[in-house]
Amino acid sequence: MTEFRYELLAQDGKARLGRIHTAHGVIDTPTFMPVGTAATVKGMLPENVADTGAQILLGNTYHLMLRPGAERIARLGGLHKFMNWDKPILTDSGGYQVMSLAKLRKITEEGVTFKSHIDGRKFNLTPERSMEIQHLLGSTITMAFDECTPFPATEKQAAESMRMSMRWAKRSKDAFVEREGYALYGIQQGSVFENLRRESSEKLAELDLPGHSVGGLAVGEGQQIMFDTLDFCVDMLPANKPRYLMGVGKPSDLVGAVMRGIDQFDCVLPTRSGRNAQAFTHRGTLNLKNGRHRDDDRPLDDQCNCPACTKYSRAYLHHLIKAGEILGAVLLTWHNLAYYQDLMRGMREAIAEGRMEAFARDFHAGQEGGDI
Numbered sequence: 001m002t003e004f005r006y007e008l009l010a011q012d013g014k015a016r017l018g019r020i021h022t023a024h025g026v027i028d029t030p031t032f033m034p035v036g037t038a039a040t041v042k043g044m045l046p047e048n049v050a051d052t053g054a055q056i057l058l059g060n061t062y063h064l065m066l067r068p069g070a071e072r073i074a075r076l077g078g079l080h081k082f083m084n085w086d087k088p089i090l091t092d093s094g095g096y097q098v099m100s101l102a103k104l105r106k107i108t109e110e111g112v113t114f115k116s117h118i119d120g121r122k123f124n125l126t127p128e129r130s131m132e133i134q135h136l137l138g139s140t141i142t143m144a145f146d147e148c149t150p151f152p153a154t155e156k157q158a159a160e161s162m163r164m165s166m167r168w169a170k171r172s173k174d175a176f177v178e179r180e181g182y183a184l185y186g187i188q189q190g191s192v193f194e195n196l197r198r199e200s201s202e203k204l205a206e207l208d209l210p211g212h213s214v215g216g217l218a219v220g221e222g223q224q225i226m227f228d229t230l231d232f233c234v235d236m237l238p239a240n241k242p243r244y245l246m247g248v249g250k251p252s253d254l255v256g257a258v259m260r261g262i263d264q265f266d267c268v269l270p271t272r273s274g275r276n277a278q279a280f281t282h283r284g285t286l287n288l289k290n291g292r293h294r295d296d297d298r299p300l301d302d303q304c305n306c307p308a309c310t311k312y313s314r315a316y317l318h319h320l321i322k323a324g325e326i327l328g329a330v331l332l333t334w335h336n337l338a339y340y341q342d343l344m345r346g347m348r349e350a351i352a353e354g355r356m357e358a359f360a361r362d363f364h365a366g367q368e369g370g371d372i
C-alpha cells in the first residue's frame with residue numbers, strides 16, 4: 001500500500017515542481033483538477049478526461065449527498081467505481097456549495113441546515129457528517145468542513161468566520177477515518193488580512209495535516225487582490241506539503257498562482273465555458289458563437305492536439321454551436337480541458353528547467369497575440 005506523500009522535486013523562485021503519492025496513484029504538480037460535480041465531468045467520458053493528462057478529479061459532497069445520496073454510492077462500491085475513474089478524487093466538503101446553491105440556509109456552531117435546491121428537502125451538514133459522506137464516497141483527498149468567508153468582509157467578520165472554520169477543522173480531523181494513502185486537507189481562511197491568515201495557519205499547523213488549501217479567495221476580490229493575498233499567505237503553509245488554491249481559475253490566474261507557490265487548482269471555467277462556446281487557446285480566448293468563424297477552416301488552436309483541433313475546423317465548431325448540437329459542447333469542453341492540461345505541463349517543464357519567468361512572459365505575449 002502507498003502512504004500519502006508529497007515530494008518536492010524542484011523549485012524556480014516560489015514555483016514548485018512536485019509529486020503527490022496517493023492510494024489511487026501519483027499526481028504531478030502543479031496540477032489542474034477538472035471538476036466532476038455530479039459524478040461526471042460534464043460531457044466527457046472519464047477515459048477521455050484521462051487522455052487530456054488529468055490525473056485527479058473533483059467530486060462534491062453537496063451535490064452527491066442530495067442525489068443520488070452518499071450511502072447509495074457506498075452500497076454501489078464507492079465514487080471511483082460508480083463513475084469509472086480509478087485515479088485520485090478530491091472532494092470538497094460541501095459548505096461552500098451550500099452557501100452558493102442551497103435555499104433557506106442557517107449557520108450555527110453545529111453546522112449548516114438548508115433546503116435542497118433540487119427538491120426542497122431539508123438537510124443538515126456538520127463537520128462530522130461531511131467527513132462521513134466523503135468517507136462513504138471513498139475520496140482520496142477529503143476537505144475539512146469550513147465556511148468560505150464572503151468578500152468583502154470586515155476584519156471582525158473575517159476573524160469570527162475563520163475561527164469557526166478552525167474549530168470545524170479540529171472536528172473534521174477528529175471525525176476523519178484515517179486510511180493509508182488517503183488524506184484530509186485543512187483549509188486556510190482569513191480573507192485578505194495577513195494577521196488572520198497567520199492565525200488560521202497556526203491553528204491548522206496544530207492539526208498536523210498532510211496537505212492544505214487556501215480558501216476564501218476567488219470570491220469576487222479580483223486577480224490583483226488575490227495575488228497580493230497569495231504573496232503573503234502561501235508561505236504560511238508548510239513547504240513540505242501540497243498547497244491547493246480552491247476555485248481557481250482562468251489561465252492567467254494559474255500562471256500567477258503557480259509563481260506564488262500553489263501546487264493544486266480546481267475550476268469549473270474550462271468545462272462550463274466550453275458548454276458556452278468559449279475556447280481558451282495559446283493565442284487567447286475566443287467565442288465560437290461569433291459569426292466571424294463561419295468560413296474559417298483553420299483549427300481552433302494550431303498548438304493543440306485534441307480532437308477538436310486536429311479533426312475539425314473553426315467553421316464546423318461554429319456550426320455545431322449555432323445549431324445547438326451536443327457535439328459542440330463536447331468538443332469545446334474536451335479542448336479546454338486539454339488546453340488547461342497543456343498549460344500545467346508547460347509550467348511543470350519550465351520549473352524543472354528553471355525558466356518559469358520566461359514561460360510566464362511567453363504565455364502573456366501569446367494571450368495578447370491578437371488576430372486569433
Ligand SMILES: CNc1nc2c(CCNCC3CCCC3)c3nc(N)[nH]c(=O)c3cc2[nH]1
Binds near residue numbers: 035096146214
Ligand atoms: C470559484 N471560487 C471559489 N471556489 C471555492 C471553493 C469551491 C472549490 N471548488 C469545488 C468544486 C466545485 C464543484 C464541485 C467541487 C471553496 N471550497 C471550500 N470548501 N472553501 C473555500 O474557501 C472555497 C473557496 C472558493 N472560491
